Amino acid sequence: MxxxxxxxxxxxxxxxxxxxxxxxxxxxxxxxxxxxxxxxxxxxxxxxxxxxxxxxxxxxxxxxxxxxxxDPTFDLRAALRMQRQLLTERASRLDALVHAVDTALDALERGTHVDKDAMFEAFGDFDPSKYEEEAKQRWGETEAYKESSRRAARYKKEDWKRIKEEGDALFQAMAALLDAGTAAASTEAMDLAEAHRRYLGTWFYPCAHTMHRGLGELYVADSRFTENIDKTRAGLSLFLRDAFAANAERHGAGEPCGSI
Missing domain, CATH: 1.10.1660.10 (Multidrug-efflux Transporter Regulator; Chain: A; Domain 2)
Incomplete structure (x- = not known):
């Protein structure tokens, strides 16, 4: 009705x-x-x-x-799975923040101090300035880098926390597919790859499918990217590269013409 x-x-x-x-x-x-x-x-x-x-x-x-x-390729089931993963990650982070607030309140009421190492534990160790100089040398003349710099200059601490939270959730969702034995060229993996591409477009710079494919190649070619990404799950960098490539092909983008 x-x-x-x-x-x-x-x-x-x-x-x-x-x-x-x-x-x-x-x-x-x-x-x-x-x-x-x-x-x-x-x-x-x-x-x-x-x-x-x-x-x-x-x-x-x-x-x-x-x-x-x-998008004609929109898959409701895959979207719901991705949303569940993102919300689960957010809930975990909020739980950690609630615990940090409770700890601070308890210390205040008791007249004691929270351990300095535990005080900021809930915020993680994300540092957006890491590799900044090298990134400027490698990509400083590109429009993508300039746009990313313009946006980053406006972000506050809470923005960077949200950016990290969303990025981590996408990588965790990809890792879950890898754990489940799902192929990198599957609809679920390609949908998450597309979500990651749009995530970059939302927070940093317009990222065409060809550029996104090149970024996946960088995740494997640069050992620092590989090491950092594979902390989430061994082999995740390779899975991301293949998923980005499959998603690019799904949208008619060929071989990468370079990354940012």
């Missing part, structure tokens, strides 16, 4: 205005209209709305969500 816009708004706990906005963007257009011209939403529309809200909760911009859902 079709639902009206007000019924869907109550069900999804969002505003009618938001649903109208999604319609205008082409993000979620109702399948039908009543004789009076009112929007009517089907079960398939509700399923699409759920995807919109999942991606939105994970921080994806609306335009990016629209592109993802409009």
């Amino acid at each position: 079709a639902l009206t816009v007000s019924q869907v708004a109550r069900l999804a706990k969002i505003s009618i205005r938001a649903l109208h906005h999604y319609d205008e963007l082409g993000l979620l257009r109702p399948s039908d209209r009543s004789e009076s011209g009112y929007r009517l939403y089907s079960q398939a529309d509700l399923q699409r709305l759920q995807q919109v809200l999942f991606f939105k909760e994970l921080g994806f911009p609306l335009e990016e969500i629209r592109r993802i859902l409009a």
